[in-house]
Amino acid sequence: MDQAEIEEAIGAGRVVPVLRTPDADGAVRAAETLLAAGLTVIELTATTPGWAGALAGLRRAHPAAVLGAGTVTTAEDARRALDAGADFLVSPYPAEAVRTVAAETGTVFLEGGFTPGEVAAAAGRGIAKLFPAHVGGPAYLRSVLAVLPGARIVPTGGIALTDVPAYLEAGAYAVGVGSDLVRSPDPAKAVRELIEAAR
Numbered sequence: 001m002d003q004a005e006i007e008e009a010i011g012a013g014r015v016v017p018v019l020r021t022p023d024a025d026g027a028v029r030a031a032e033t034l035l036a037a038g039l040t041v042i043e044l045t046a047t048t049p050g051w052a053g054a055l056a057g058l059r060r061a062h063p064a065a066v067l068g069a070g071t072v073t074t075a076e077d078a079r080r081a082l083d084a085g086a087d088f089l090v091s092p093y094p095a096e097a098v099r100t101v102a103a104e105t106g107t108v109f110l111e112g113g114f115t116p117g118e119v120a121a122a123a124g125r126g127i128a129k130l131f132p133a134h135v136g137g138p139a140y141l142r143s144v145l146a147v148l149p150g151a152r153i154v155p156t157g158g159i160a161l162t163d164v165p166a167y168l169e170a171g172a173y174a175v176g177v178g179s180d181l182v183r184s185p186d187p188a189k190a191v192r193e194l195i196e197a198a199r
Contacts, residue, residue, distance in 0.1 A: 001066070006087050006108045007127060009066045011152065011173050013041040015164065015194045018070055018156060018178035024050030030182050031058055035065055037191035043068040043090055043176065046077050052084045059085030068110075075101050082107060092131050092157075094118055099125070110154055116144055123151035127173060134158030138170040145171045164194055 001009070010016060017034050019042065021027040031042045031054075044055050046069055058067055068088040069081030078089055078101040088108035091098050095111065102109035111122035112129040122128035130141060133155030141155050155167050156176030161184065167175045177194070184190040 001087065003106060003108050006066055007152075010041055010088070010108075010110075010127065010154070013039060013066075014168060014174050015039065015191075016041050016043050016068075016154065016156075016174050016176045017181050018043045018045060018176045019048070019182060020045040020071075020178055021048050021182065024048060024054035027051065027054050028057060030187065032061075033187050034181075034191055035062055037188035038195055039191055040064075041066040041068070041174075043070040043088075045070040046073075046081070047071050052080045055081065055084040055086060072098050074098070078102065078107075090129055090156075092129070094121070112156075116147060119144055119151070119153060120148055123148060123153060127152045127154060129153075129176070130155040132157030133167070133176075134163075138163070138166040141167060141172060142170040161190055161194065 019027045019030050027044050027048050044051055066087050068090055069086040070090040072078050072089045072091055073095050075097040078098045089098055089102055090110040092112040094113055110127045110129040112131045113119045113122050119128045130153050134157055152173040154174045154176055155172050159177055160180050164175050
């Protein structure tokens with residue numbers, strides 16, 4: 001897939017699971033469950049021990065899935081993610097080193113930011129990640145989009161499953177959901193409900 005197709009897939013999926021787990025095995029199990037339930041985009045964070053190996057394994061098992069590496073803040077981790085088969089990179093804040101690697105390799109990069117200026121800069125280069133989104137909630141996203149019409153913004157951080165529809169209604173390009181989804185007693189059911197809510 002090229003950059004445009006990957007960006008389109010992120011927006012079309014509407015929900016991006018952000019997998020931050022205590023170990024790589026947990027991340028793989030969660031990813032397998034969510035992919036089987038119908039999601040096509042998965043983000044595995046670089047704070048998970050053994051994340052690069054887990055990402056590489058998921059790439060081999062699911063060649064058609066759109067896989068990303070999140071919480072990437074260094075050029076070294078950005079290159080490790082790409083070597084493992086990542087389709088996109090995500091940072092929690094403006095990260096010049098990661099931005100440089102993404103630009104050099106033609107990789108989709110969701111750069112994090114919180115202030116309108118940070119979000120505008122990231123959105124001007126592609127898709128912006130609004131983090132931590134729960135601080136301002138959907139109302140903050142709506143206010144940012146009022147001055148950045150057309151910006152592609154993915155709010156992430158502290159978002160409950162029940163809040164996803166509100167962020168989508170506020171104009172989110174997609175919504176990143178982490179621990180609330182992983183801790184769900186029935187992730188497959190939660191995914192189906194999210195997909196239905198996103199329509």
